[in-house]
Each structure stands twice: as structure tokens, then as C-alpha cells.
Amino acid sequence: MSVRLALLGLLGRQTSHGYRLKHRYDALMDPSGVVAPAQIYATLVRLERDGLVRQAGMDQESGPARRLYELTPLGHAEVDRWLTRPVEPAPHLQALLYTKVVLLILAGRRIEPFIDMQRETHLARMRELTGLRLSRDVATSVLAEYALYHLEADMRWLEAVASQVERLTKGVAGDDERGGRTS
């Protein structure tokens, strides 16, 4: 879904071909570069089938000739509509972190040492990102900012949980009892 919308958005700015789109996608949206070129091409084919993009000749400027794509009016409308709507708030869970914390509380283990450890780990990453934030490259800077706010949110959540551990531990023990004990 996000590759499809990202390609539409990129094509909304300028006519392009699959090879360049893959590079723009990696640079702007996902520096890990995990999206395969084949997925980019397959997505373009699907967008063409759905009438959102169409072919716009060949790019023969340098290297091999490549097929150019542009948005159709329908494609432009779709991008506009998507870009101007708010995003549905999703929990954005760091699922592993969440699971671990619940299991720690469930096991009746002290959560503070875990939080201290997690804080060190988060902070190491946040230090790097604080440096990257000052990058002159827009995508790097904006992505670093995004990640910083999310890591900050993880830490705030952990602190909030830590301050309520007593109450939560009671709640968890109660649930276990209601659910029937096995040991």
C-alpha cells in the first residue's frame, strides 16, 4: 500500500521511470533500501492497469532506454485526495517492546532495570539521530526527526508504566486468577 502511494506521489512531481523511482523511493522513504526493483515495476504495472498512471515515451538520455510513466488525471486526483486527508491514528506499537514489558510485569519481575537498559539502547540511537537531524539532506533530516519523536514516545510510555507498576502488577495477578491458574 505505501509503495503504491509513494510512487503515485513521486510521479505527481515529475515524469519518471522505474529505475529512478526506485532510487527516489530509497532515498526519501526507506534508506534501508529493502524494496526490490521487481516490486517497483510490478506496482507500476498495476497502477497502469488501474488507470492511475500511463506510459509517456522512453527516456534515452543516458544508459539503456527506459519506459517513462506519468500520472493520469485520475492519478492526480487520487494523490491529491490522499495527501490532503489525515492519517488514521494507528497505535504504532513497537510490538516487541510492548510484549516484553507486559511479560515482565506478568512475571512479577522488576521493570526498572529493564527500563534503564532500554533507555541506554534508545538513547544511543537517539544520539545518532540528533546528529542526522542537522543534515542538509531533507529526507535524512525529516526521517531522523520522525524517528526521534517515536523513540521519545517509547521512553515516555515506559516511564509512565514504571510509575504505575504496583497498580498494574495487581491488575495482572487478578487477570491470571480469573483466567484460571495452571501452576
Added chain:
Amino acid sequence: MTGYEALEGVIDNVEVPLLQARGVRKAFGPTCALRQADVTVSAGEIVAVMGPSGSGKSTLLHCLAGILAPDEGEVVFSGRRVDRLNEEQRAALRRTDFGFVFQFGQLLGELSVVENVALPLLLNGVRRGKAMAIAREWLEMFDLADLALRRPHEVSGGQAQRVAIARAMATSPKIIFADEPTGSLDSAAGVTVLDSFTAVARSRGVAIVLVTHESRVAAYASRMIVVRDGVVTAPAAAEWSR
């Protein structure tokens, strides 16, 4: 070079901590705010102090900075026992070698921005003309030159904090103690303040002890210590006491 100077050079190059606290304890009546604090700060280093509300962060900062006298333990700054100085000597040390930035209300309302920055220089005996010139340079450094003649109530919260930082820097201290310096600002303003604060401190080799409950703020530091129930539980402290 005399033998003594050569020796001093050697000593300077060895990792002598700028500030070191050992076994510091501080109680307020029945409340033991700080139990057993071991902290080391090297020259030019930025150290974040984190921990829950009421855990003793501000108390630690005040003991390190010679604002409070600890009940037990020692605080050594550049080889001097801060905890053994009398009130007058501590005040002198705070004026010359330390800088302070707090969360709110540090600027004097009757003075202009530039006069606020010049004030600690004047207190240190710098002549007025010179103090004002130095103050203007610091304002420039923090992008505040245009606000020099305004009163504190005529600048934004973020600008006021940058003025307070410029003032803390004006006497060229070795270390700045900052207690929630961005605590009263929104994230965006806080980030602007910290960008310039830490960049200027790094370029001048000024150490910062930065108390904060926000990990975003702590991420500007090269190292962090945690205070919990009056105990410093940093990995660094554990290393140190071995």
C-alpha cells in the same frame, strides 16, 4: 619552560576529571534526597541527568554546583574541595567558573536583554563598556543580536532561554549546570535552544550537566546518569566505584 610547568602540562593531559562527587549525601529533615552519589564530569563533556520526579536530580545538581552543602561526601572541582569552601568562596567559584540555566524566570525584568547578559561580567568587576561589548558578542552567537535592547517580557520563551544561556556563557565558565533548561518550552522551541546551546558549548569546550526528564533532550549529551530514589545508578558510576 620550567620543570613545574612541564609537569603541569603532563597533569593536564591525564584524564583529570573537571568535577567529581564521591559518596554525596543530602537530607532535608527526614527526607533523604540524595543517598550515595558518585558522579564524574570531564572537561568539555555533556552529561545528562535523568530520573523520575522527586528522585533527587536537582538536589544532585545543587550539591555539584556548590549551591547546597552536602551532609556527607566530597565534591571536587579542578582539584578544589567545593564542599569545604565557605559560603563566600563558593559564591566566588559560582561567579567565575560555573554557569547556571534554570527552567524559568532567570532574567531580571528591569534590565534589557543585553544588560542581563552583561550582569555577571559586571559582578565580576569587568568595566561596563567592555561587559556590554562582550554581552553583544554572545547575543550574536545565539542569534539574538536584534533583541539586545528589549526587555525580557518582550521576547518569546525560547528566546528568553537563549538569553539565559548566553548569560551563563558570558563569564566563560568551565561548566554549566542546567536544570530542565527547555522544560517550559514546546518541543520545537526546545530543539532550537538545545541546538545552539550544545553547539556553542562544544565549540568552546564548556562542560554541561543537563538535568532533564526528556530523552530527546538527553540525546544531546554524550553520556547519561540516572538518579532513582536518591541513588545515582549510572553505568558510569558503577564503573567509577570499582
